[in-house]
Amino acid sequence: MAATLKDVAALAGVSVCTASYVINRTGLHKVGEDTQRRIMTAAEKLKYQPSAIGRALKNGRTCLVGAILPAITSSFLPDVLDGLEDCLNRTGYSLILCTQKNQEEFRQKCNVLRKKQVDGAVIVPEKNDDFLRLCDQLAQEIPTAFVTFRSTNPAIVSVCTDGAAVGYIGAKYLLERGHRRICLPDNGDTWRLQGYQRAFAEFGVSWDKSILYSPHTVWKPGAGREMLHYALDQSPRPTAFHLYSDMLAMELLDEALELGFRVPEDFSIIGTDGLAIGELMRPKLTTIAQPRHEQGFKAGELLLAKIDGRPVNNLELYPYLEVRHSVRSLNA
């Protein structure tokens, strides 16, 4: 079907290797001007496309990168993916998409990447030891990068958002507005808590009296709603919620309105991610935005560097406050 290098060479009346040299512009071989032209013409006439397979076999490089992530449906991961793809495509790399719904699927997808012999893997991991062990294993065989999650394994490079900054920015914004009873998900993310604690220290506000941990923690549909119900059962009730994702925050917002509460009059809500869709909520969702496209793009860059054996360092990107209308000031 598709023309091969042999066909091109034959049509140009040269040997395969000469054709190869011309097509790839490897300076190794000196080729006469008109021979070059003949070869290029032949290639065009035959619409020659170099075979990635032949190359991969010879070079031991597939120019394929696999991405494993939890279901891509409507969170901020599409943006990250978009950035990753942008980066990879510039270097002739392509992206194999692997979504994963649970640990068993994750294991399978790792094997898919092994089998397809990708040159590298980008993973959006789950905060879960079993998962991380599988990642460590994979990283021994394939250059691997984490995105949206900080790696502690030196063999895995990572790009993520500065969690302490997320916490600090959120805490400061709420404290400034007089909130002294704040509900946070207790998902074991100590990084964000550090930021919270720093802000509390700056404001001289007591931690234990002000922070309410909700046990509803991991993202699954309904988690935001459960968090609200948990908080409603506590006393005193919180005046504000800071969720670690916008989807969760929007769910909680919906549930609050559904129950007849007013937002932000009765409860203030602040999300994390900065999804554009939050702008369409009523009230519009105030959020700690994180770079999404850039996060993916940088992950691609670091991974490609790693693949090429260049030294790499983990990267932390900065979040920023997106003020909208879901937080009320309690002052005055």
Next chain:
Amino acid sequence: MAATLKDVAALAGVSVCTASYVINRTGLHKVGEDTQRRIMTAAEKLKYQPSAIGRALKNGRTCLVGAILPAITSSFLPDVLDGLEDCLNRTGYSLILCTQKNQEEFRQKCNVLRKKQVDGAVIVPEKNDDFLRLCDQLAQEIPTAFVTFRSTNPAIVSVCTDGAAVGYIGAKYLLERGHRRICLPDNGDTWRLQGYQRAFAEFGVSWDKSILYSPHTVWKPGAGREMLHYALDQSPRPTAFHLYSDMLAMELLDEALELGFRVPEDFSIIGTDGLAIGELMRPKLTTIAQPRHEQGFKAGELLLAKIDGRPVNNLELYPYLEVRHSVRSLNA
């Protein structure tokens, strides 16, 4: 690095081909019980993974399918993609993701797929002749399927939602509720209009007096807002809008609220797609839902069938009404 078939054969003390036969369970070769065991043990000890590249080169099959689609960010395409991947993975196929922001990028991505020698392509096309021509071209070289769009080219198989049904369901719902002035996007989609016209005929309602076409047509951020402004300048103003996507509908809803109108009291709005996020809007968005995951899954099935040379037929899936709170009844 990774063990090859040769290594396995050597360790098992057999020839490569015997190893191959055992690994692939091709019945062609009869192999003794214990030879089989020796080979399997060797394979396990070496953690042998068959090389997709070697196979691809030999078989002329990469077991790779490319998907080209407009930016995946937060619409219903992630769901479609999810379905597609589900389907492909069951057969050992993997998905190469190619997003495309304009015609030039689309052309590039087509070339990427050629170069990577994918076995098939799934495309979410744009309603645009130049685009479609490029698709026709690609389809001559690579088995191709459309998803979310009906193909008229017999060489391209397609899975999409029945457009007339979308129109009919929307029209009927609005007409039943007394709406006689409805604003529709004029995007050249005659299929949905057919459904509208059928409903209008059933209700004996005059078409020309009741339908207002808005020239704001193609999805780009802001299109929903522009559509509202266009309608506000007309007289009489429409009482209802039916948008052909939920994103557009949510934008229009936002803009209406922003301008101080009440929805659905002042305007009724009905979307198309059935995104879960529409549930979190205020008011919750009434919509004509289309199967999303299924659409992707079926596209995968049809494409794989096509790749295998089995006969295939275009498929149309049925949309259904998702009643929420953005449409008001004008009766009584």
Next chain:
DNA sequence: ATGAAAGCGCTAACAC
């Protein structure tokens, strides 16, 4: 300035 030939990992037609 150009060509011959080996080899990447795998499969399958053909021996024995």
Next chain:
DNA sequence: GTGTTAGCGCTTTCAT
């Protein structure tokens, strides 16, 4: 039952 061998498309060393 099992092995030999050619060849998929490409790169690259070594000759000429």
